[in-house]
Amino acid sequence: MSVRVALDAFGSDECPAAELEAAVIAAREGIDVALVGDAEVLATGLEALVGEGAHGLPLRIVDAKERISMDDSPARAIRSKPSASMPVCFDLVKQGEADAVVSAGNSGAMLACGLFKSGRIKGVDRPAIVSAFPTRDGQCCMLDMGANAECRPLNLVQFALMGAVYARVRQGRPRPRVGLLSNGSEPGKGTSLTRAAHALLEEAQIAELEYLGYVEGKDVFAGDVDVAVTDGFTGNVALKFVEGAMGLVSHLLRDSVDARLVRKVGAMLARPAFVALKDHLDPDSYGGAPLLGVDGVVIICHGGSSAVALANGLRQASNFHDGGLTSEVAQSLAAHGALMQAAKDTE
Amino acid sequence: MSVRVALDAFGSDECPAAELEAAVIAAREGIDVALVGDAEVLATGLEALVGEGAHGLPLRIVDAKERISMDDSPARAIRSKPSASMPVCFDLVKQGEADAVVSAGNSGAMLACGLFKSGRIKGVDRPAIVSAFPTRDGQCCMLDMGANAECRPLNLVQFALMGAVYARVRQGRPRPRVGLLSNGSEPGKGTSLTRAAHALLEEAQIAELEYLGYVEGKDVFAGDVDVAVTDGFTGNVALKFVEGAMGLVSHLLRDSVDARLVRKVGAMLARPAFVALKDHLDPDSYGGAPLLGVDGVVIICHGGSSAVALANGLRQASNFHDGGLTSEVAQSLAAHGALMQAAKDTE
Numbered sequence: 001m002s003v004r005v006a007l008d009a010f011g012s013d014e015c016p017a018a019e020l021e022a023a024v025i026a027a028r029e030g031i032d033v034a035l036v037g038d039a040e041v042l043a044t045g046l047e048a049l050v051g052e053g054a055h056g057l058p059l060r061i062v063d064a065k066e067r068i069s070m071d072d073s074p075a076r077a078i079r080s081k082p083s084a085s086m087p088v089c090f091d092l093v094k095q096g097e098a099d100a101v102v103s104a105g106n107s108g109a110m111l112a113c114g115l116f117k118s119g120r121i122k123g124v125d126r127p128a129i130v131s132a133f134p135t136r137d138g139q140c141c142m143l144d145m146g147a148n149a150e151c152r153p154l155n156l157v158q159f160a161l162m163g164a165v166y167a168r169v170r171q172g173r174p175r176p177r178v179g180l181l182s183n184g185s186e187p188g189k190g191t192s193l194t195r196a197a198h199a200l201l202e203e204a205q206i207a208e209l210e211y212l213g214y215v216e217g218k219d220v221f222a223g224d225v226d227v228a229v230t231d232g233f234t235g236n237v238a239l240k241f242v243e244g245a246m247g248l249v250s251h252l253l254r255d256s257v258d259a260r261l262v263r264k265v266g267a268m269l270a271r272p273a274f275v276a277l278k279d280h281l282d283p284d285s286y287g288g289a290p291l292l293g294v295d296g297v298v299i300i301c302h303g304g305s306s307a308v309a310l311a312n313g314l315r316q317a318s319n320f321h322d323g324g325l326t327s328e329v330a331q332s333l334a335a336h337g338a339l340m341q342a343a344k345d346t347e
Numbered sequence: 348m349s350v351r352v353a354l355d356a357f358g359s360d361e362c363p364a365a366e367l368e369a370a371v372i373a374a375r376e377g378i379d380v381a382l383v384g385d386a387e388v389l390a391t392g393l394e395a396l397v398g399e400g401a402h403g404l405p406l407r408i409v410d411a412k413e414r415i416s417m418d419d420s421p422a423r424a425i426r427s428k429p430s431a432s433m434p435v436c437f438d439l440v441k442q443g444e445a446d447a448v449v450s451a452g453n454s455g456a457m458l459a460c461g462l463f464k465s466g467r468i469k470g471v472d473r474p475a476i477v478s479a480f481p482t483r484d485g486q487c488c489m490l491d492m493g494a495n496a497e498c499r500p501l502n503l504v505q506f507a508l509m510g511a512v513y514a515r516v517r518q519g520r521p522r523p524r525v526g527l528l529s530n531g532s533e534p535g536k537g538t539s540l541t542r543a544a545h546a547l548l549e550e551a552q553i554a555e556l557e558y559l560g561y562v563e564g565k566d567v568f569a570g571d572v573d574v575a576v577t578d579g580f581t582g583n584v585a586l587k588f589v590e591g592a593m594g595l596v597s598h599l600l601r602d603s604v605d606a607r608l609v610r611k612v613g614a615m616l617a618r619p620a621f622v623a624l625k626d627h628l629d630p631d632s633y634g635g636a637p638l639l640g641v642d643g644v645v646i647i648c649h650g651g652s653s654a655v656a657l658a659n660g661l662r663q664a665s666n667f668h669d670g671g672l673t674s675e676v677a678q679s680l681a682a683h684g685a686l687m688q689a690a691k692d693t694e
Contacts, residue, residue, distance in 0.1 A: 073535075136598060146530050149538045183493050183583035188420075191496050191580050217584065217591030230584075233538050236530035237564065237581055238588040244564030245589045249596070251483060 002032050002058065003318040006089035006098035009037035010067040011105030012305045018104075020045045022310030027057040031318050034098055037085040039063035064088040067105075070303060074108030078116065086110065090117035093296050100297035100317035102288065104305040111147050114294040121326065123333040123340065126155050127293030128232070129300060130166055131239065135223030141167055142181075142220070142228040145289060146236035154343035156180065156197035156229055157204075161332045162292040163227035164209035169323040173226050175208060179215030181230035181238075189214060193231065196346050204339045208332070287312035290320060292329060297321050349379050349405065350665040353436035353445035356384035357414040358452030359652050365451075367392045369657030374404040378665050381445055384432040386410035411435040414452075417650060421455030425463065433457065437464035440643050447644035447664035449635065451652040458494050461641040468673065470680040470687065473502050474640030475579070476647060477513055478586065482570030488514055489528075489567070489575040492636060493583035501690035503527065503544035503576055504551075508679045509639045510574035511556040516670040520573050522555060526562030528577035528585075536561060540578065543693050551686045555679070634659035637667060639676060644668050 005026070009019040016037055023033040024046075035042050042061045046054050066084035068077045078087055086105050090113045092098040101118075103110055107129075114127055128144035143159045143166075144151070160178050167176035180198055182190040187198065194214070201211045212225055217238070220228050230238070287309065288301035297320045301313045320326075333340070352373070356366040363384055370380040371393075382389050389408045393401050413431035415424045425434055433452050437460045439445035448465075450457055454476075461474055475491035490506045490513075491498070507525050514523035527545055529537040534545065541561070548558045559572055564585070567575050577585070634656060635648035644667045648660045667673075680687070 133592075134595065136595065149530055149536070181584060183496055183580050183587075189496070217586075217588035218594060219591075220588070221591035221595040233530050234581055234584055237528060237577075238585050240530075240564035241567070241585040241589050242564070242592045244566075244568035245480075245592060246596075247565060248481065248483065248568040249593075 002030050003100065003321045004032040004034065004098045005100045005102055005314050005317045006034045006036055006062070006092040007310070007314065008086045008089050008101070008103030008105050009035045009042055010085045011103040011303075012301065012310065013104075013303050014306070015104070016042060016045055018305060018307045018310055020049050021307035022314060023059055024050055024054075024057065025307065025311040026314035026318075027059045029315070030058065031314055032058040033314065034060050034062050034089075034092060036062045036064050036089050036092070037067070038065055062088060062092065068109045070106050072106055072109065074106060074112040077106065077109050078112050087113055087117065090114075093118065099321045100299070102299045102301065102310070102313045102317050104288070104301035104303055104310060104313075107146070107300050110298065110300045111291065114291045114298045118294040118296040118298060121293055121295050121330045121333065123330070123337075124162075124293040125158060126151070127291050128155075128159050128162060129289045130163060130292050131289045133220055133242070135221055137223045139171065140220045140223065140225055140228055141170070142230065142235055142239075143292065144230065144232035144235050145239055146232045147291070148232040149236075150233070151193060151231040152343075153193060153196035153200060153346050154340065156193065156231070157200050157339060157343045158293070158333065159229045160201055160209065160211070160227065161206070161336060162329050163229060164206075165325065165328045165332050166290070166292060167226040168208075169320065169325050169328060171226065175210055176226035177210045177212055177224070178227040178229060179212045179219060179225040181228050181234060182214035182216065185214045185216065187214070197229075200339065200343050200346065203342070204336070206336070206339070287316040290316070290325070296326060349377050350447065350668045351379040351381065351445045352447045352449055352661050352664045353381045353383055353409070353439040354657070354661065355433045355436050355448070355450030355452055356382045356389055357432045358450040358650075359648070359657065360451075360650050361653070362451070363389060363392055365652060365654045365657055367396050368654035369661060370406055371397055371401075371404065372654065372658040373661035373665075374406045376662070377405070378661055379405040380661065381407050381409050381436075381439060383409045383411050383436050383439070384414070385412055409435060409439065415456045417453050419453060419456065421453060421459040424453070424456050425459050434460055434464065437461075440465065446668045447646070449646045449648065449657070449660045449664050451635070451648035451650055451657060451660075454493070454647050457645065457647045458638065461638045461645045465641040465643040465645060468640055468642050468677045468680065470677075470684075471509075471640040472505060473498070474638050475502075475506050475509060476636045477510060477639050478636045480567055480589070482568055484570045486518065487567045487570065487572055487575055488517070489577065489582055489586075490639065491577065491579035491582050492586055493579045494638070495579040497580070498540060498578040499690075500540060500543035500547060500693050501687065503540065503578070504547050504686060504690045505640070505680065506576045507548055507556065507558070507574070508553070508683060509676050510576060511553075512672065512675045512679050513637070513639060514573040515555075516667065516672050516675060518573065522557055523573035524557045524559055524571070525574040525576060526559045526566060526572040528575050528581060529561035529563065532561045532563065534561070544576075547686065547690050547693065550689070551683070553683070553686070634663040637663070637672070643673060
């Protein structure tokens with residue numbers, strides 16, 4: 001049976017147009033998509049997009065009149081708008097009518113839905129958002145990218161295990177190289193948080209991953225690690241700095257009015273390469289950021305996601321479901337009970 | 348009287364050649380430079396570099412046989428090698444024979460020398476390393492870049508004041524716009540540390556700066572703030588992520604073997620613009636990172652600094668001495684005793 005994904009049709013900035021198009025792309029590839037949102041609007045939109053062509057596709061519409069906006073307070077929104085498109089997606093999974101959720105809506109509300117509707121995998125203290133950075137020869141995934149601004153050593157240790165499972169399932173790395181993000185590679189560097197997590201990970205000698213100790217940005221982009229572990233505050237700040245720097249480079253290349261002609265021509269010619277690179281640097285373009293540690297496949301897409309990005313999110317959901325990501329995470333955590341206890345004992 | 352700078356001649360990776368060249372460049376501009384290091388080696392090097400030309404320049408050599416290496420433990424090194432070139436630079440300031448110190452050596456040892464030899468400005472809890480990022484129309488300075496991996500709200504508040512003084516002295520901003528780095532702009536974001544600092548800065552309504560609340564990487568690079576305040580762990584990680592991303596972009600542009608010809612040609616032509624940009628993004632190329640909060644002008648240059656970067660560091664030292672950076676910082680902190688007390692009371 002093919003995977004069934006609940007897609008929040010009123011999540012992205014371009015909703016529901018981007019979601020409708022993404023759903024059609026994914027459905028044509030055999031992914032069963034439930035479009036969740038205002039049924040009338042969605043039926044009209046689907047008709048306009050593919051007309052009669054929709055009939056043969058594994059597509060259905062699930063009505064949900066309300067919508068959680070980007071401005072809504074996450075915790076309040078999921079209580080006050082239980083029948084909004086996003087929480088209804090999670091209800092479908094709960095009722096056994098879908099296997100995964102994809103949304104480009106309010107990411108805080110996605111986290112809240114993941115926590116309170118999907119629930120955490122047994123043994124997981126805090127779920128984490130995982131994203132990926134391009135490297136010289138592939139990708140490095142990093143977590144947490146913002147779900148938990150404040151973390152304990154236990155959380156970082158669990159992120160290392162979950163990130164390694166993710167790199168195995170997603171990139172096929174048999175024994176992912178895992179590093180702990182720090183302000184220098186020497187063991188004396190870091191904070192009390194990173195030093196405690198470092199001691200635990202080094203002591204544990206985890207068979208299914210290669211722990212490399214402290215790493216920095218250069219190691220991430222050089223491709224020296226497959227997984228970079230950090231707290232959600234640092235991860236989020238680092239991601240946004242890179243995005244900001246790339247935006248500046250793009251702006252300066254475009255607007256380098258005082259550059260010599262050869263530079264101007266060069267910049268113009270290089271723009272396609274640069275735009276491709278910028279897309280490559282943008283986690284969006286290859287889908288979304290999974291929420292690891294909740295009981296089910298949950299993909300958080302960027303609000304500005306295009307139909308292509310959302311379609312990639314649907315494919316990701318399908319791959320992670322088929323790859324058994326959730327059960328692999330559960331197994332990994334269950335296998336390291338002693339390490340979890342040691343982490344709790346440090347507090 | 349012109350400023351007198353003590354230059355650690357055995358700091359950089361290319362020492363003492365880079366330091367000798369930098370000293371000659373600065374001395375020709377009227378900066379009085381004391382080259383500190385092995386006198387014999389320095390005299391021979393200077394002779395080879397400028398021959399008789401050195402006689403008219405405000406250059407002198409101060410003998411210091413030992414050297415603190417990059418691998419030395421900072422705290423131990425300044426105790427076990429008191430007569431190494433770096434601590435001798437600070438001794439010259441202490442003895443009234445120099446006004447400022449510049450070194451591209453072990454930055455931890457520079458911090459330790461700053462703390463224990465220069466001492467902190469009255470009222471300063473922790474000195475901070477300040478660096479600058481390029482923006483669309485200028486620069487945004489950021490602190491702390493790594494001196495203090497763990498901070499208290501008091502430290503962030505002091506960094507805001509010191510950063511504002513720095514932006515005034517360096518960039519001539521009468522009322523610098525100051526932001527607090529966070530994982531989102533909403534006040535509910537951040538950590539207990541940033542929320543406490545935010546409440547203090549918002550409440551204080553500091554006349555000499557415009558406090559803009561939480562900012563992210565995009566605000567920094569767009570030039571929406573003049574000063575970005577953060578703890579040394581986050582600042583250092585963010586800086587190294589940007590450096591790593593720029594390194595990757597540079598690598599990919601160079602080695603895009605599978606790119607279409609037009610892209611390849613474009614990338615080749617754009618390289619000068621890109622290299623210029625990369626230099627611009629590299630804090631090194633415009634000097635070093637001042638250590639703010641110590642009693643004296645202290646400039647920490649990158650280990651890989653070229654002679655040009657070191658000469659810029661010497662110019663910076665001269666400008667900050669002439670601009671009264673240290674006394675301005677002292678005055679600013681003295682003027683905000685109530686805020687400091689409020690910050691301490693939150694703990």
